[in-house]
Amino acid sequence: MSLEKDRAFFRNFSVVVVILAAMMVVFLIAAIIVGGAINYGDSETRVAKVAERTAPVGDVRMEGEAVPEEATAAEAGEQVAAADEPKSGQAVYENTCAACHGGALPGAPALGDAEAWAPRIDRGMETVYKHAIEGFQGEGGMMPARGGNSNLSDDEVKAAVDYMVENSQ
Numbered sequence: 001m002s003l004e005k006d007r008a009f010f011r012n013f014s015v016v017v018v019i020l021a022a023m024m025v026v027f028l029i030a031a032i033i034v035g036g037a038i039n040y041g042d043s044e045t046r047v048a049k050v051a052e053r054t055a056p057v058g059d060v061r062m063e064g065e066a067v068p069e070e071a072t073a074a075e076a077g078e079q080v081a082a083a084d085e086p087k088s089g090q091a092v093y094e095n096t097c098a099a100c101h102g103g104a105l106p107g108a109p110a111l112g113d114a115e116a117w118a119p120r121i122d123r124g125m126e127t128v129y130k131h132a133i134e135g136f137q138g139e140g141g142m143m144p145a146r147g148g149n150s151n152l153s154d155d156e157v158k159a160a161v162d163y164m165v166e167n168s169q
Protein backbone atom coordinates (compact mmCIF):
# COMPACT_ATOMS: atom_id res chain seq x y z
CA MET A 1 0.00 0.00 0.00
CA SER A 2 2.76 2.42 0.90
CA LEU A 3 4.66 1.60 -2.28
CA GLU A 4 1.60 2.49 -4.39
CA LYS A 5 1.25 5.86 -2.59
CA ASP A 6 4.92 6.60 -3.19
CA ARG A 7 4.60 5.78 -6.89
CA ALA A 8 1.48 7.97 -7.22
CA PHE A 9 3.25 10.84 -5.47
CA PHE A 10 6.33 10.48 -7.67
CA ARG A 11 4.19 10.34 -10.82
CA ASN A 12 2.21 13.48 -9.82
CA PHE A 13 5.36 15.30 -8.76
CA SER A 14 7.04 14.44 -12.09
CA VAL A 15 4.04 15.75 -14.02
CA VAL A 16 4.12 19.05 -12.11
CA VAL A 17 7.88 19.46 -12.69
CA VAL A 18 7.47 18.75 -16.45
CA ILE A 19 4.60 21.28 -16.70
CA LEU A 20 6.64 23.96 -14.90
CA ALA A 21 9.65 23.30 -17.14
CA ALA A 22 7.46 23.56 -20.24
CA MET A 23 5.98 26.85 -19.00
CA MET A 24 9.50 28.18 -18.38
CA VAL A 25 10.51 27.35 -21.95
CA VAL A 26 7.36 29.00 -23.36
CA PHE A 27 7.94 32.18 -21.31
CA LEU A 28 11.61 32.27 -22.32
CA ILE A 29 10.72 32.01 -26.01
CA ALA A 30 8.04 34.72 -25.64
CA ALA A 31 10.53 37.03 -23.89
CA ILE A 32 13.08 36.53 -26.66
CA ILE A 33 10.47 37.27 -29.33
CA VAL A 34 9.13 40.38 -27.58
CA GLY A 35 12.57 41.61 -26.57
CA GLY A 36 13.94 41.08 -30.05
CA ALA A 37 11.16 43.22 -31.54
CA ILE A 38 12.38 46.28 -29.64
CA ASN A 39 15.13 48.08 -31.48
CA TYR A 40 17.50 49.66 -28.99
CA GLY A 41 19.91 50.86 -31.67
CA ASP A 42 23.62 50.57 -31.33
CA SER A 43 25.30 50.54 -27.98
CA GLU A 44 26.45 54.19 -28.11
CA THR A 45 22.94 55.42 -28.92
CA ARG A 46 21.47 53.32 -26.13
CA VAL A 47 24.01 54.66 -23.61
CA ALA A 48 23.34 58.25 -24.73
CA LYS A 49 19.58 57.80 -24.39
CA VAL A 50 19.92 56.31 -20.92
CA ALA A 51 22.25 59.14 -19.86
CA GLU A 52 19.75 61.70 -21.17
CA ARG A 53 16.82 60.12 -19.32
CA THR A 54 18.72 59.81 -16.05
CA ALA A 55 20.48 63.18 -16.12
CA PRO A 56 19.83 65.37 -13.06
CA VAL A 57 17.33 68.16 -13.58
CA GLY A 58 19.17 70.55 -11.28
CA ASP A 59 21.97 70.84 -8.81
CA VAL A 60 22.48 71.95 -5.25
CA ARG A 61 25.02 74.55 -4.25
CA MET A 62 25.86 75.68 -0.76
CA GLU A 63 26.00 79.36 0.07
CA GLY A 64 29.30 80.81 -1.07
CA GLU A 65 29.98 77.98 -3.51
CA ALA A 66 31.00 79.09 -6.99
CA VAL A 67 28.40 79.00 -9.77
CA PRO A 68 29.43 76.61 -12.57
CA GLU A 69 30.68 78.25 -15.77
CA GLU A 70 27.66 77.13 -17.78
CA ALA A 71 25.39 79.29 -15.61
CA THR A 72 25.78 82.92 -16.49
CA ALA A 73 25.91 85.66 -13.89
CA ALA A 74 22.55 86.95 -15.12
CA GLU A 75 20.89 83.56 -14.57
CA ALA A 76 22.36 83.27 -11.10
CA GLY A 77 21.28 86.82 -10.26
CA GLU A 78 17.73 86.16 -11.49
CA GLN A 79 17.46 83.03 -9.36
CA VAL A 80 18.65 84.84 -6.22
CA ALA A 81 16.40 87.83 -6.90
CA ALA A 82 13.36 85.61 -7.41
CA ALA A 83 14.03 83.80 -4.13
CA ASP A 84 14.45 87.09 -2.22
CA GLU A 85 11.26 88.73 -3.51
CA PRO A 86 8.39 88.65 -1.02
CA LYS A 87 5.53 86.45 -2.13
CA SER A 88 2.04 87.82 -2.59
CA GLY A 89 -0.75 86.79 -0.23
CA GLN A 90 -2.39 84.73 -2.97
CA ALA A 91 0.89 82.93 -3.78
CA VAL A 92 1.49 82.11 -0.11
CA TYR A 93 -2.11 80.88 0.23
CA GLU A 94 -1.84 78.67 -2.86
CA ASN A 95 1.56 77.20 -1.90
CA THR A 96 1.11 76.80 1.85
CA CYS A 97 -2.28 77.69 3.28
CA ALA A 98 -4.56 75.96 0.77
CA ALA A 99 -3.55 72.55 2.10
CA CYS A 100 -5.61 73.19 5.24
CA HIS A 101 -7.74 76.24 4.39
CA GLY A 102 -8.86 74.83 1.04
CA GLY A 103 -11.85 73.30 2.80
CA ALA A 104 -10.66 69.77 3.35
CA LEU A 105 -9.47 70.05 6.96
CA PRO A 106 -12.11 70.30 9.70
CA GLY A 107 -11.46 73.19 12.07
CA ALA A 108 -9.52 75.25 9.52
CA PRO A 109 -11.77 78.01 8.17
CA ALA A 110 -11.99 77.59 4.42
CA LEU A 111 -11.30 80.39 2.01
CA GLY A 112 -14.64 82.04 1.24
CA ASP A 113 -16.44 80.72 4.34
CA ALA A 114 -17.56 84.01 5.95
CA GLU A 115 -19.35 82.24 8.81
CA ALA A 116 -16.19 80.36 9.88
CA TRP A 117 -13.97 83.44 9.60
CA ALA A 118 -16.33 85.87 11.44
CA PRO A 119 -15.44 84.87 15.04
CA ARG A 120 -11.74 85.01 14.23
CA ILE A 121 -12.01 88.43 12.60
CA ASP A 122 -14.09 89.69 15.57
CA ARG A 123 -11.09 89.02 17.86
CA GLY A 124 -9.12 91.55 15.82
CA MET A 125 -6.69 91.25 12.97
CA GLU A 126 -3.66 91.52 15.26
CA THR A 127 -4.83 88.34 17.03
CA VAL A 128 -5.40 86.59 13.71
CA TYR A 129 -1.90 87.64 12.58
CA LYS A 130 -0.37 86.49 15.87
CA HIS A 131 -2.04 83.07 15.66
CA ALA A 132 -0.94 82.66 12.04
CA ILE A 133 2.67 83.66 12.80
CA GLU A 134 3.17 81.99 16.19
CA GLY A 135 0.68 79.14 15.87
CA PHE A 136 -2.42 78.44 17.93
CA GLN A 137 -4.08 75.51 19.70
CA GLY A 138 -7.84 75.91 19.97
CA GLU A 139 -10.94 73.80 20.52
CA GLY A 140 -11.47 73.34 16.79
CA GLY A 141 -7.92 72.25 16.06
CA MET A 142 -4.47 73.70 15.77
CA MET A 143 -2.81 76.24 13.54
CA PRO A 144 0.91 75.52 13.04
CA ALA A 145 3.25 78.51 13.19
CA ARG A 146 3.52 80.12 9.74
CA GLY A 147 1.25 77.40 8.37
CA GLY A 148 4.08 74.92 8.79
CA ASN A 149 6.38 76.83 6.40
CA SER A 150 9.15 78.34 8.51
CA ASN A 151 10.61 80.06 5.42
CA LEU A 152 7.76 82.59 5.31
CA SER A 153 8.40 86.08 6.65
CA ASP A 154 5.95 87.81 8.98
CA ASP A 155 4.87 90.09 6.12
CA GLU A 156 4.20 87.12 3.83
CA VAL A 157 2.08 85.43 6.51
CA LYS A 158 0.15 88.65 7.09
CA ALA A 159 -0.38 89.04 3.33
CA ALA A 160 -1.79 85.50 3.16
CA VAL A 161 -4.09 86.20 6.13
CA ASP A 162 -5.26 89.43 4.46
CA TYR A 163 -5.92 87.53 1.23
CA MET A 164 -7.98 84.87 3.01
CA VAL A 165 -9.94 87.41 5.08
CA GLU A 166 -10.65 89.63 2.05
CA ASN A 167 -11.98 86.63 0.15
CA SER A 168 -14.06 85.39 3.07
CA GLN A 169 -16.18 88.40 4.01
